Amino acid sequence: MLLSTCPTESELNRFNTDFDILFDSTIPFPPYGCQNGTGPDGEVNPKLTLYQGLRVIHALHFNQPLPWTELSLYEWLKGAIHGIVITDAEFSHCCAAGKQIVLKGDLLYQPDYQIWVNPQSGGGLIGLIGLIVHEARHAEIGGHTCGLDDATLEELGAWGTQSYLFLYLAENTPLAFFNQEQRQMAIQHSDTALARICNP
Numbered sequence: 111m112l113l114s115t116c117p118t119e120s121e122l123n124r125f126n127t128d129f130d131i132l133f134d135s136t137i138p139f140p141p142y143g144c145q146n147g148t149g150p151d152g153e154v155n156p157k158l159t160l161y162q163g164l165r166v167i168h169a170l171h172f173n174q175p176l177p178w179t180e181l182s183l184y185e186w187l188k189g190a191i192h193g194i195v196i197t198d199a200e201f202s203h204c205c206a207a208g209k210q211i212v213l214k215g216d217l218l219y220q221p222d223y224q225i226w227v228n229p230q231s232g233g234g235l236i237g238l239i240g241l242i243v244h245e246a247r248h249a250e251i252g253g254h255t256c257g258l259d260d261a262t263l264e265e266l267g268a269w270g271t272q273s274y275l276f277l278y279l280a281e282n283t284p285l286a287f288f289n290q291e292q293r294q295m296a297i298q299h300s301d302t303a304l305a306r307i308c309n310p
């Protein structure tokens with residue numbers, strides 16, 4: 111529902127106030143545009159993709175606190191990072207100077223990111239939300255503790271946090287938020303992140 115509408119002026123202002131959103135000016139990103147929740151003429155608009163992700167993060171609420179914060183997901187994100195840089199980095203990562211997460215620009219062109227989750231591919235904006243939360247968690251607690259993975263779930267590292275986020279999307283959101291299939295896909299995403307814990 112939310113994804114078939116465009117961000118309002120005040121939503122865009124809020125996101126730009128709460129985060130330094132920087133699309134690398136050396137990369138020819140198309141200008142922001144939105145028509146019924148997608149880019150003009152049905153094109154995938156990378157700037158819109160990011161704003162839609164932030165809209166979802168802002169709209170989400172859970173029937174119990176997230177394991178890593180007492181705050182709402184949006185308020186937590188706001189406190190964890192100062193900004194989001196979108197560039198041609200080979201991998202999304204954290205952090206650029208001043209607690210800014212770095213997102214790989216190509217990701218924001220994925221057609222699947224225009225919907226919440228594609229049951230065929232499993233991809234969707236749900237993946238971007240997980241990525242943003244993962245990278246933002248690095249800003250709070252540092253890097254991985256078992257190579258590129260995390261040693262334990264209890265340490266609530268970037269992978270553990272990401273896994274819990276998806277689990278909470280599946281199990282702790284109001285019924286109207288997601289259908290059964292979407293909840294099933296969220297569990298799969300949770301398990302994928304859980305597989306990155308060395309000693310779960």
Ligand SMILES: [Zn+2]
Binds near residue numbers: 248
């Ligand atoms: Zn990581």
